[in-house]
Amino acid sequence: MAIFPIRTYPDPVLRSPATPVDDIDHDIRRLVDDMFETMHDAPGVGLAAPQIGIPLQVIVFDIGEGPHVMVNPVLLETSGKWTFEEGCLSVPDRYWGLERAGFARARGFDLDGREVEYAGDELLGRVLQHETDHLQGLVILDRLPRRTRKQAMKDIREEEWFRGMP
Numbered sequence: 001m002a003i004f005p006i007r008t009y010p011d012p013v014l015r016s017p018a019t020p021v022d023d024i025d026h027d028i029r030r031l032v033d034d035m036f037e038t039m040h041d042a043p044g045v046g047l048a049a050p051q052i053g054i055p056l057q058v059i060v061f062d063i064g065e066g067p068h069v070m071v072n073p074v075l076l077e078t079s080g081k082w083t084f085e086e087g088c089l090s091v092p093d094r095y096w097g098l099e100r101a102g103f104a105r106a107r108g109f110d111l112d113g114r115e116v117e118y119a120g121d122e123l124l125g126r127v128l129q130h131e132t133d134h135l136q137g138l139v140i141l142d143r144l145p146r147r148t149r150k151q152a153m154k155d156i157r158e159e160e161w162f163r164g165m166p
């Protein structure tokens, strides 16, 4: 297992749609181990493979009830509204009160290739929306209302991690 550096915005790998996994092989299992370790080390409650530079449709999350993985997850359903102070490991040290759906349901596969479904309100619903966004090349900044986003872009330009980008 290894802890990977987390890619930060606007790294192109975060801005491109991820590729579906077609074979859950040894490499995918190792990737998931590395993702769990990287997420727990950060620490964070969720991580998508593109965040460590791997453009595949794999997410992991742990909202305090143990680690879970979803391969090729698809968001099937969202409903309601919930505002939450949301952040992203790829946009470090910044949080925004962001309104998204309160409830979300997603389906994907586990490491044995079995179909798995997760559904929940609040933090679980939020993580499912946030991480599946990453697989479409979307980051939290894309979800902010226009005016907040403008200010956010200004703010992150002052951050060391942003200025360090090529």
Ligand code: ZN
Residues within 6 Å of the ligand: 087, 088, 089, 090, 130, 134, 140
């Ligand atoms: Zn994120």
